[in-house]
Amino acid sequence: MKLVRYGQPGREKPGIIDADGRIRDLSKVVKDIDGEALSPKGLAKIKKQKVDKLPLVKGDPRLGSCVVQPRNFIAIGLNYSDHAAESGMPIPAEPIIFNKAPSSICGPNDDTMVPKGSTKLDWEIELGIVIGQRARYLSKKDALSVVAGYCAANDVSERAFQIERGGQWTKGKGCETFGPIGPWMVTADEVGNPQKLDMWLDVNGERKQTGNTSTMIFSCAHIVWYCSQFFVLEPGDVIVTGTPPGVGLGIKPTPQFLKPKDVVTLGITGLGEQRQKVVKFKA
Template sequence: MKLVRYGTAGKEKPGLIDVNGGLRDLSSVIHDIDAQALGREGRARVAAIDPQSLPLVSGEQRYGAPVAHVSKFICVGLNYSEHAAETNAPTPEQPILFMKATSAVMGPNDDVVIPKGSVKTDWEVELGVVIGETARSVSVENALAHVAGYVVVNDLSEREFQLEHGGQWVKGKSCDTFGPIGPWLVTTDEVPDPQQLGLRLEVNGHRYQNGNTRTMIFTVAQLVSYISRYMTLLPGDVISTGTPSGVGLGQKPPVYLRPGDVIELGIDGLGTQRQHVRAHPDE
């Protein structure tokens, strides 16, 4: 299934994409695409519905993030060896974890706002993992049974805030609009192997990133297992699994986002995002 949330910001309705690409309203079946809907029983109830029996939504629609009320937005740093190399960092021996504030979450095609005072706003296409079953110290072998589905994430980053302002990376990762998710949440039945997905990102039509999840240092299963040792993973939590090479910081010389830029990114089978970049209103 391809689950979506559509409508104006803050008033999104649940929906799904049918086999013909049509948007079907799910409001009569579930209240929202939230923790309850993402659990095994909730997903089974939605899967049992004939999409053709649901109202077809016509006209162009805005998509919000396909997960409501994200309780944790967990990110993995330097999870592709080529990305670690381009940033002059050693290949990690254990996953590098950091948090992105949930206030950064937005729709896949909403505008990216460059933070006030920023000169080093950067892009990162990443595979997002959405938890469907509570996970505590799960094994690698059982980890994927706790996953509801997968999403496209743009892990936007302000490199000066992240690397030059001291402390932890979270400061450079949590600015408003720095967490576009979607357009869809694709359930695991449609993604037989999360380690065989191509990722790509362009800025103003120039391809900067072109990778594949098969080159991850730590697989999705390993990450879910590892993270669940340190914190309980809840339905609706999002794990952003790292980015391949080609970020702005790694260019020679570095290239950063500016007002007027257009970012386009996507992952095989998970859809695409398109964001316009604009200046902070106080600049």
Template sequence: MKLLRYGPKGKEKPGLLDANGKIRDLSKHVDDVAGKVLSPASLKKLAKLDPAKLPAVRGNPRIGPCVGSIGKFLCIGLNYADHAAESGLAVPPEPVLFMKAISAVCGPNDNVEIPRKSKKTDWEVELGVVIGTEAKYVSEKEAMNYVAGFCVINDVSEREFQIERAGQWDKGKGCDTFGPIGPWLVTKDEVKDFNNLNMWLEVNGKRYQNGSTKTMVYKVPFLVSYLSQFMSLQPGDVISTGTPPGVGMGQKPNPIYLKAGQTMRLGIAGLGEQQQKTVAAK
């Protein structure tokens, strides 16, 4: 299934994308694509619905973040060997963990704000993992039992704030609109090989990132297990698993950063596409 949320910001309704690419309303069956709705039993129940019998959504509504009421937005840094190399950094001996503020979450096609005083706002296409069942001290072998599905994430980053302003990475990662999520939450049964998904990102039509999850250092089951050793993972928590090479900071001979008025377009095979316009923060 491809689950989604549509409508004005803060008033999104739950939906399902049918085989013809049409949005179907799930409001009579679930309140939101969030929390317990992401459990295996709930997803199994939704999968039995006939999309053709669900109300079709008219027009072209805004698509919101594909998960509602996110509790934790967990991110893994330097998790692609080729991206670590372009950054001039060694692959870490354990996953690097940081968090984005929940206020960074936005829809996949919403505007991305360039923060005030920003000099180095950058892009990162990433595979998102959505937790469906509480996970605490789970093994790598069992880890996928706790995953509801996958999505596209743009881990927008302000590199000066992140690297040059002292302290942790969070300052450069959690700015408003720095976490576009979606368009769909694709349930794991539809993602046959999450270790080999092509992923890409363009700015103003020029492709900068063109990679694959196959170069991920720490794979999804390991990450879910690893994170669950430090904190319980709750239904609706989102894990952003790292980016392949081609970020602005890594461009040669000189880095390239985002400015207001540009368009980012990105996607992952089978998980859909995002498109954001950059605007100056007010």
């Protein structure tokens, strides 16, 4: 199943994509694409519906984030060896975990807003994992059993904030509009093996990133297991899993960063595509 949220910011409704690629309204089935809907019970309830009998959503509505704002928006750093190399950093012995502010989450096609004081705005295509069950101290063999589904994500980053301002990475990762996820969440049963997905990202129509989740240092199963050893994962939580090479910071000899009017497009096999226009800060 492909689950979506559509409508104006703050007023999104839950939906599902039908066999013809159209949005069907799920408002009478679930209140939102939230932790309750993403639980095994919630997904089973949705799966019982006759999708072609649900109300058809007319027009071309804005898409919100594919899940409602989670409690935890977790990110994994340097999870592709060639990206670590282009960043001038060693391959990590264990997953690098940091947080993106849940308030950074936005729709897949919403504008990316340049934050105040930004000088090095960058892009990162990533696979997102959506948690469907409360999980703590998982075993490795059971790790993927708590995953509701997967989505495309752009881990938008401000490198000066991240690298040059001291402290942890969070300040360069959690700005407003730095977390577009979607266009939809595809349930785990439909995705199958999450380590066989092609991914790409373009800036102004020029290919910058090409990769495949098979080249992750730490697999999705390892990441979910590892995170559960340190904190409780809740239904609806999102984990973005790292990016392949080709980020602006790594371009030689001169790094390339985003500026207003640039357009970023990206996609992952089976998980849809995103499009963001970069705009100046709006008060």
